[in-house]
Amino acid sequence: MIKEIQGGVCAAKGFTANGVHCGIRKNKTKRDLSLIYSEVIASAAAVYTTNLVKGAPIYVTKKNIENGKAQAMICNSGNANTCNANGVEIAEKTCQLLAKEMGIAADDVIIASTGVIGQPLDITPIANGIPSLVKGLGDYSAYACEGIMTTDTKAKEIAFEFEVGGKTCRIGGIAKGSGMIHPNMATMLVFVTTDCKISPKMLQKALSDDVKDSFNMVSVDGDTSTNDMLSIMANGLAENNEIVCENEDYFAFTKALAAVTQNLCRKIAGDGEGATKLLECKVDGAKDETLAKVVAKSVICSSLVKAAMFGSDANWGRVLCAIGYSGADVDVNKVDVSFRSAKGTILVCKDGAGVPFSEEIAKEILLEAEIEILVSLNDGVGEATAWGCDLTYDYVKINGDYRT
Amino acid sequence: MIKEIQGGVCAAKGFTANGVHCGIRKNKTKRDLSLIYSEVIASAAAVYTTNLVKGAPIYVTKKNIENGKAQAMICNSGNANTCNANGVEIAEKTCQLLAKEMGIAADDVIIASTGVIGQPLDITPIANGIPSLVKGLGDYSAYACEGIMTTDTKAKEIAFEFEVGGKTCRIGGIAKGSGMIHPNMATMLVFVTTDCKISPKMLQKALSDDVKDSFNMVSVDGDTSTNDMLSIMANGLAENNEIVCENEDYFAFTKALAAVTQNLCRKIAGDGEGATKLLECKVDGAKDETLAKVVAKSVICSSLVKAAMFGSDANWGRVLCAIGYSGADVDVNKVDVSFRSAKGTILVCKDGAGVPFSEEIAKEILLEAEIEILVSLNDGVGEATAWGCDLTYDYVKINGDYRT
Numbered sequence: 020m021i022k023e024i025q026g027g028v029c030a031a032k033g034f035t036a037n038g039v040h041c042g043i044r045k046n047k048t049k050r051d052l053s054l055i056y057s058e059v060i061a062s063a064a065a066v067y068t069t070n071l072v073k074g075a076p077i078y079v080t081k082k083n084i085e086n087g088k089a090q091a092m093i094c095n096s097g098n099a100n101t102c103n104a105n106g107v108e109i110a111e112k113t114c115q116l117l118a119k120e121m122g123i124a125a126d127d128v129i130i131a132s133t134g135v136i137g138q139p140l141d142i143t144p145i146a147n148g149i150p151s152l153v154k155g156l157g158d159y160s161a162y163a164c165e166g167i168m169t170t171d172t173k174a175k176e177i178a179f180e181f182e183v184g185g186k187t188c189r190i191g192g193i194a195k196g197s198g199m200i201h202p203n204m205a206t207m208l209v210f211v212t213t214d215c216k217i218s219p220k221m222l223q224k225a226l227s228d229d230v231k232d233s234f235n236m237v238s239v240d241g242d243t244s245t246n247d248m249l250s251i252m253a254n255g256l257a258e259n260n261e262i263v264c265e266n267e268d269y270f271a272f273t274k275a276l277a278a279v280t281q282n283l284c285r286k287i288a289g290d291g292e293g294a295t296k297l298l299e300c301k302v303d304g305a306k307d308e309t310l311a312k313v314v315a316k317s318v319i320c321s322s323l324v325k326a327a328m329f330g331s332d333a334n335w336g337r338v339l340c341a342i343g344y345s346g347a348d349v350d351v352n353k354v355d356v357s358f359r360s361a362k363g364t365i366l367v368c369k370d371g372a373g374v375p376f377s378e379e380i381a382k383e384i385l386l387e388a389e390i391e392i393l394v395s396l397n398d399g400v401g402e403a404t405a406w407g408c409d410l411t412y413d414y415v416k417i418n419g420d421y422r423t
Numbered sequence: 424m425i426k427e428i429q430g431g432v433c434a435a436k437g438f439t440a441n442g443v444h445c446g447i448r449k450n451k452t453k454r455d456l457s458l459i460y461s462e463v464i465a466s467a468a469a470v471y472t473t474n475l476v477k478g479a480p481i482y483v484t485k486k487n488i489e490n491g492k493a494q495a496m497i498c499n500s501g502n503a504n505t506c507n508a509n510g511v512e513i514a515e516k517t518c519q520l521l522a523k524e525m526g527i528a529a530d531d532v533i534i535a536s537t538g539v540i541g542q543p544l545d546i547t548p549i550a551n552g553i554p555s556l557v558k559g560l561g562d563y564s565a566y567a568c569e570g571i572m573t574t575d576t577k578a579k580e581i582a583f584e585f586e587v588g589g590k591t592c593r594i595g596g597i598a599k600g601s602g603m604i605h606p607n608m609a610t611m612l613v614f615v616t617t618d619c620k621i622s623p624k625m626l627q628k629a630l631s632d633d634v635k636d637s638f639n640m641v642s643v644d645g646d647t648s649t650n651d652m653l654s655i656m657a658n659g660l661a662e663n664n665e666i667v668c669e670n671e672d673y674f675a676f677t678k679a680l681a682a683v684t685q686n687l688c689r690k691i692a693g694d695g696e697g698a699t700k701l702l703e704c705k706v707d708g709a710k711d712e713t714l715a716k717v718v719a720k721s722v723i724c725s726s727l728v729k730a731a732m733f734g735s736d737a738n739w740g741r742v743l744c745a746i747g748y749s750g751a752d753v754d755v756n757k758v759d760v761s762f763r764s765a766k767g768t769i770l771v772c773k774d775g776a777g778v779p780f781s782e783e784i785a786k787e788i789l790l791e792a793e794i795e796i797l798v799s800l801n802d803g804v805g806e807a808t809a810w811g812c813d814l815t816y817d818y819v820k821i822n823g824d825y826r827t
Contacts, residue, residue, distance in 0.1 A: 070747040071748070072743050137776070139777075245743075336541040336542075339506055339649075340648065343649060344476075372506050414819070416816070417730075418730030418814075
């Protein structure tokens with residue numbers, strides 16, 4: 020039994036958060052430094068970008084949570100601290116300054132950065148901002164959420180309550196991510212907190228398994244960022260028996276984790292840069308799940324499918340085309356395609372060939388803000404879902420002049 | 424010694440061409456049916472899309488040139504004849520009608536189609552158009568070139584003169600391709616003619632080797648079409664000794680072939696849907712050529728790099744990011760990046776980190792219509808070039824409502 024609740028990353032017992040404007044961004048009305056804190060040391064796990072070019076904070080976080088423990092997460096927006104000669108030094112200095120201010124250990128800090136690549140990051144605004152950031156800690160998940168946003172237009176927050184071994188647990192997360200979204204192994208920045216008691220080893224396993232069906236199935240623009248990171252802290256304050264193996268409790272936890280991550284996936288895809296529509300491609304009848312994933316992701320990534328959806332054009336030939344070049348071994352003569360939204364469902368392709376359909380009804384269905392592209396391969400029982408968004412004028416506008 | 428000449432696909436001895444409006448397209452001012460004819464039976468070769476969903480004409484052409492011979496190429500625009508239940512029947516019927524009109528064999532015809540996927544193709548306008556198409560054959564490469572265009576804004580024609588064993592030969596080509604351009608093994612529609620005498624086997628070898636460095640290195644939008652085809656007819660009327668092995672004559676021929684294909688690559692990329700700029704990514708210093716190709720193509724395919732180039736924004740961090748997720752084994756701390764155009768060259772990244780540069784000069788360089796992105800991996804001698812274009816509002820506009 021999983022129930023949505025309020026509170027984001029502060030929903031779980033013992034977690035507080037905050038976000039301030041410290042001056043990395045020129046716009047003084049936008050928070051640019053965020054903090055999440057656990058009153059006790061927590062189990063910690065993370066997954067990271069597979070990009071060979073990695074942000075400096077990634078290296079520092081990896082080292083800091085090697086022992087499976089953390090107590091705070093700090094993150095700045097406005098600068099990715101990537102491809103900077105002194106990047107690691109700046110990230111380590113940030114952890115030290117925060118640790119000193121809070122009286123915790125510097126190597127119990129998870130650190131992340133997001134923004135422009137290749138511009139030196141000045142420690143001064145961070146150093147100046149840390150005291151008020153720490154002082155203001157409270158039930159402020161929303162401030163922390165704002166502090167990590169870049170081109171995001173919507174805050175991405177969620178929390179659930181669930182039960183493990185008779186104890187009520189809570190899990191909540193915040194995320195940012197709008198452009199350069201094509202995660203592989205991890206995603207944009209996602210911070211999850213839970214008071215469920217779980218060993219670091221099982222926490223890492225749960226997280227690594229989860230991303231295969233959640234963030235690795237999201238794409239906004241096919242570009243895998245250098246700073247992707249999904250991290251989680253589990254502080255155990257719910258007082259359930261510690262989860263140390265793949266038992267019933269573990270699956271209760273992974274189910275709650277999936278509820279958080281899949282909710283944030285939809286929020287990230289729906290708020291893709293310039294997006295007017297959330298696209299969900301659901302593939303069934305595949306020989307196996309891997310094949311279903313490859314097909315779903317290929318459809319979601321096609322620039323032509325994305326542009327057609329922007330124009331509410333039922334151009335299903337582009338869906339077939341994307342299936343055909345996906346690399347998956349598909350019998351194209353068995354493929355059915357339908358479009359579905361709140362306005363209804365319409366079958367447009369049966370056995371790999373077009374069927375007559377009403378363009379008027381198709382248009383009405385595709386004018387909605389959430390579109391499902393349903394693909395049946397009729398060749399097995401494998402299923403998968405991928406999330407994306409339409410390709411719009413505004414994507415080009417946002418990215419034609421992001422840096423200046 | 425290769426010299427550019429006039430005449431496109433009619434430059435080579437014994438070739439004539441034509442293009443007419445037969446009525447597949449509603450717009451009566453746009454030719455939609457093209458023909459290229461050799462007065463003698465020619466050696467023929469082709470490479471095709473790797474998309475599992477293939478246009479019906481691809482199957483028919485494959486069968487027709489199995490014996491390495493052809494005498495005519497016919498192509499319609501306005502309808503891809505793909506994902507249609509009776510597609511192969513229509514394509515075969517077209518070959519038969521043309522063959523009857525010309526007094527040639529139906530299986531000596533290369534056939535291609537381009538346009539919307541999944542809409543039935545009516546044989547009537549084609550049957551009605553063939554007589555005038557044949558009657559009007561002459562030195563009309565430009566008409567044939569127009570008849571194969573879809574969203575192309577520029578005709579893509581080229582011809583060269585070269586020498587093989589003391590004999591003057593000619594080779595020329597026409598191409599179409601603007602959207603759904605991310606060829607793999609072949610490309611959009613490209614028709615090449617030559618009067619060089621060469622065996623079908625060597626002709627196929629030359630073509631298959633050539634595409635690896637030419638059309639397979641072009642991307643407009645990452646979508647591999649269902650109808651990609653590059654075909655060539657060599658009718659031997661230049662009277663050189665037939666090329667039957669990899670001798671000096673063969674290399675003289677492949678050099679001329681590369682001059683045609685690489686010229687058409689630049690033309691296709693520069694006329695990408697909505698494009699305002701041709702992008703050329705030149706990678707050197709790679710461990711090997713394969714790795715250089717992977718890196719060059721990853722940069723050219725990045726939506727974020729493409730959008731930055733549209734905005735004339737020297738956002739080199741996105742170039743580094745695309746190198747990092749390319750999958751190639753690169754030492755990112757050795758990478759240098761420069762931008763170059765007719766206005767000059769500017770170094771923006773050295774050893775994987777930013778260097779100070781004048782934003783003003785960078786802007787001036789990037790405002791040009793042809794931009795080179797120069798990447799030095801400083802790790803070997805492998806080199807490669809890939810061609811692409813910027814991502815613009817007009818790409819979205821063209822594809823948001825292409826079908827209706």
